[in-house]
Amino acid sequence: MEQQITIDKSGIWIVYFSGTGGVKRITEEFEKQLLEKKFFVTRHSLDMSSMNNQKDSYQQIINDTGLIILLYPVHAFDAPVPVFEWIGLLPHVPSLPVAVVSVSGGGEASLNKASRVRCIKALEKKGYTVFYETMMVMPSNWFIPTNDHLAIQLLRTLSQKTEQVVKKIISGSRQRTTPHFLIRIAAHLISRLEETGVKKFGQGLYASEECTACLWCVNNCPRENINMTDRIPRFGKKCMMCMRCIYGCPEQAIHATTGKWMVIKQGFSLSQLEKRMTGVEPDSLEKFKKDALWKGVIKYLSDNDEE
Template sequence: MKKVGIFYFSGTGNTEIIAKLLAASYQQKQMDVELFRLEDIVNHKKPLILTDFDLIGVGHPVLGFGASGITEQFTKMLPVCSGMKTFVFKTASSAHYINHGASHTVINEMAKKGYQVFHNSILAMPCNCFVQYDDRLNKQLYIAAIKKVEKIVLETINDQPRELKINGFLNRLLQVLYYGEEHYGAKYFAQGLAISDRCTRCGKCVRNCPTLNISETKGHITFGSNCLWCMRCIYACPNHAIQAKNLTRCVLDRYTGGFNIDQLLNNPTLSGDYVTEKSTGYYKHFIKYFNE
């Protein structure tokens, strides 16, 4: 029996959903699978041991055209190896060409250390920042993701390569934007985070912050500047008690608390066919994604 290790970072839950779908699919094919959250490795809560795996996968959301600092930290911690087969998967609000290079630095770092990164994929998931998708599209994206996960599993089991191409100059430009957003935009966003009187001091945000940026001292919740702008704290708060005072439009209040895949998939009133062959404008580019 082959063993697969899936290492992933997920802000608001989309990448975690894909990681779990991948794990379930590998297990159905009689493969042993183990899941790891990247922050548990980076923050030394779990040891990084790869010798038991025949195949590893690294997953992350696309944050500002990049892989996020925590994903890059993880790849820098990886030990040197000799050709371990590796696949990369990413989630974004769109599988558009402009997001294809988001794993560029991660793949390069792993390749330098001897990892054979032969498969690189992107999955479109419900948008969690600035733009609120219609729930019919959200359901359609989830249904498509389930099918695409099966394809990823079959391709990686059969050593079938997959590459996402992007123009080199455009990719370099997008990387500049990404680093600007993560290093400056995220700090500005974090400076505006505040706790409302709905807070019960349950400590969930403190425990779950991937960069350990949230702390509690004498009953007061405080936010530092080491923020990824992943918005996990806001969306996962059970009391909707964390508010953003800077860049407020990036937070979709309707989804505070996280996305609920079961609620969408099991809602008979949602048709799941928002994008069709007749779609125009922004949503037209999804047609090719759904047909692939």
């Protein structure tokens, strides 16, 4: 039998990346629940501004940490770039326990299963013990929007789903997945292809005449990739296609040229979704059961216990 990990009440370091707020909401729920259980929690965003401020103190944080929980959105069946940058900056620490929580729009279906493989390998190379991994689901901010009736159920069950995951993590029970090697290869190839796509996407971003030069995009880009010159936002080479500037622009003035099909036309906002669905009893899951596209989401919502 696999050895159980012992999680004590020493520090938990919650590290997360969130482009458009889905992972941030889950992270906040993790933090709230762990604080209620009297754990000492430090939360760290992988936006470049907070990474620059803190990267010199990673060794110090690690010294006071008994467990790391890493959360990130699945981007093309992989973890996004800031996760690998953060792992690259971590000191080698033999056996420090890590739980990896990926968050996707499609659930643990098909190629998404492979979305933790590369980052877990990178953590293990530095000596960390990844004892637990899982997938959580939030509304999709990419390509195909999640139906409102499913999306609102994802938000309304967030606290309960987090509770299940937190319980497993702090119990120290081992949960690891091994996706089929063909799935791993396919996911790997697609994510490498996506790297080129992301570059092109970033080069094609532009602001239309609705732009008021309010600086929202400049101040909120997680890669510090946008500068304002002559009241026009200029996009640099560090775009990672998180979609924050496009969906978050108060004037909806930022647009993509290459790869615009990946942007949800009507925008993406969790708070607007909640407003639209206030007082609405969502359609039952039964109604969506024949829709292969949302298989992973239905499974996630139907499971009383995660996995």
